[in-house]
Amino acid sequence: MNTVAVAIxxxxxxxxxxTIALQDIELDIEAGEFVSLIGPSGCxxxxxxxxxxxxxxxxxxxxTVNGKPAREARRDHDYGxxxxxxxxxxxxxxxxxxxxxxxxxxxxxxxxxxxxxEMLDLVELDGFAxxxxxxxxxxxxxxxxxxxxxSFDPALLLMDEPFGALDEMTRERLNVELLRIxxxxxxxxVFVTHSIAEAVFLSTRxxxxxxxxxxxxxxxxxxxxxxxxxATREDPRFFELATQVRETLHLGGGLDTPLAxxxxxxxxx
Amino acid sequence: xxxxxxxxQPLPGGGLAAGVGRxxxxxxxxxxxxxxxxxxxxxxxxxLKVQRFLLPAPSAIWTSFSANQGQLWHEGWFTLQEALxxxxxxxxxxxxxxxxxxxxxxxxxxxMPYAIAANAIPIIAFAPITNAWFSPLxxxxxxxxxxxxxxFPVFVNVxxxxxxxxxxxxxxxxxxAVGEFTVFRLVRVPTALPFLFTALRVAxxxxxxxxxxxxxxxGSLDTLGANILQDASLFQFEKAWAEIVIACVLGIGFYLAxxxxxxxxxxxxxxxxxxxx
Numbered sequence: 001m002n003t004v005a006v007a008i009x010x011x012x013x014x015x016x017x018x019t020i021a022l023q024d025i026e027l028d029i030e031a032g033e034f035v036s037l038i039g040p041s042g043c044x045x046x047x048x049x050x051x052x053x054x055x056x057x058x059x060x061x062x063x064t065v066n067g068k069p070a071r072e073a074r075r076d077h078d079y080g081x082x083x084x085x086x087x088x089x090x091x092x093x094x095x096x097x098x099x100x101x102x103x104x105x106x107x108x109x110x111x112x113x114x115x116x117x118e119m120l121d122l123v124e125l126d127g128f129a130x131x132x133x134x135x136x137x138x139x140x141x142x143x144x145x146x147x148x149x150x151s152f153d154p155a156l157l158l159m160d161e162p163f164g165a166l167d168e169m170t171r172e173r174l175n176v177e178l179l180r181i182x183x184x185x186x187x188x189x190v191f192v193t194h195s196i197a198e199a200v201f202l203s204t205r206x207x208x209x210x211x212x213x214x215x216x217x218x219x220x221x222x223x224x225x226x227x228x229x230x231a232t233r234e235d236p237r238f239f240e241l242a243t244q245v246r247e248t249l250h251l252g253g254g255l256d257t258p259l260a261x262x263x264x265x266x267x268x269x
Numbered sequence: 270x271x272x273x274x275x276x277x278q279p280l281p282g283g284g285l286a287a288g289v290g291r292x293x294x295x296x297x298x299x300x301x302x303x304x305x306x307x308x309x310x311x312x313x314x315x316x317l318k319v320q321r322f323l324l325p326a327p328s329a330i331w332t333s334f335s336a337n338q339g340q341l342w343h344e345g346w347f348t349l350q351e352a353l354x355x356x357x358x359x360x361x362x363x364x365x366x367x368x369x370x371x372x373x374x375x376x377x378x379x380x381m382p383y384a385i386a387a388n389a390i391p392i393i394a395f396a397p398i399t400n401a402w403f404s405p406l407x408x409x410x411x412x413x414x415x416x417x418x419x420x421f422p423v424f425v426n427v428x429x430x431x432x433x434x435x436x437x438x439x440x441x442x443x444x445x446a447v448g449e450f451t452v453f454r455l456v457r458v459p460t461a462l463p464f465l466f467t468a469l470r471v472a473x474x475x476x477x478x479x480x481x482x483x484x485x486x487x488g489s490l491d492t493l494g495a496n497i498l499q500d501a502s503l504f505q506f507e508k509a510w511a512e513i514v515i516a517c518v519l520g521i522g523f524y525l526a527x528x529x530x531x532x533x534x535x536x537x538x539x540x541x542x543x544x545x546x
Binding site for chain 1 (some may be wrong): 298424435437438441443444445446447451455456459462535537
């Protein structure tokens, strides 16, 4: 049985200065899917993610999460979110950062501790519970942020270029880890990225967006077999799909503006 | 360079005790400098036969200190109480005003220029007048000067601290759908703490200065300031110097106490920052 986790109907967003960030976005994401939003800078992918999370209000249209309006879903703690920066609270230890949403939800100490241990185990940071964020590498910090976002078992995980600031090696390793975590948790993931390889490797579907105004150019289903591993990246089908995404991106109006083209070639590298 | 920088730092080992122990070792060179300095001072005063009203020898100051110990500590305690009271009052008011101003931006924008301008006023100039405002023989008038001196740095720094929260940390809190008070408690306060302590350290020094200098302008005769002034005019220079030494010891002690509380309260900060602090 497939249920719709996120339903975006006819959503547009115009910012105060008049910039149209998103126009007529239609997208349904089914429960358990891993959907990537990809596109050059200014295509509104991060804005769309924030509209799903009710961190930004859309100018028109409706967004429902788990059958509820986005605002209600936010109030019900229906989603966890991970940003490009880990956004850890530097005065809290790793354990206390992970437990923050649990504290806010009123979990008692014993239950919190049990969950902290499980999450540390999940993101392979056992032994780092009492460290402070500054003592961790960028990749480790991002794993803490993922553990925190998943700690309260949200049905939906929103990720805004979570590995964008990391080096390629770390990024690829965390991609594999993220898939393992996603498969173990069974949650729905909406993932914003600049990287074609990352989008194809991770997703069940890739949503290609184009800028000015932000629109969905094409939704590309990714039929690579699971579980995916480092070997997946050498699969001929992986290259086919990556090429398909790249061509769609270029058709979407990236090429006539050198700035956007630069953004794309970076993503493709 | 013996150790390569690691991406994962070990936990600072041994906690506070080891930190203090490490410091004792670090402080040894400074201690040598102090001993050398006092020795040189004694030598120059004796060797060049410096007049005692210009500079008494450390040994003479020590003799006077020993002879008047009871009275000196009594005066010091009186002045320290003024400084502590003024510190508590001024810093407390500074924190409360900062919270109000940081919460209501419009009010902050209206008041901040005056706060910054007022910060540049030589508050100590008001000392003779506060003696007229408050009963001159109690601690109140000196406490007031000390508290006004403490108020501004604390106010300005805490406003800055409360406002320097990272937008992403607020956005994450929004995703948890928590109220403004929770954001204040969980994000704004911890962010402002290092700013607050920077100001408190400054304020601890200002409180002592405010108390002693305002004592020069009158009030109880039980105070360090009044006695430094009186002893100097009565040619009791050794005793005046002994009082200055007491003022230094109390001032440094006050500062170190604040710094110690800071260390405990913001222990999460990076070591490198703490050494610099």
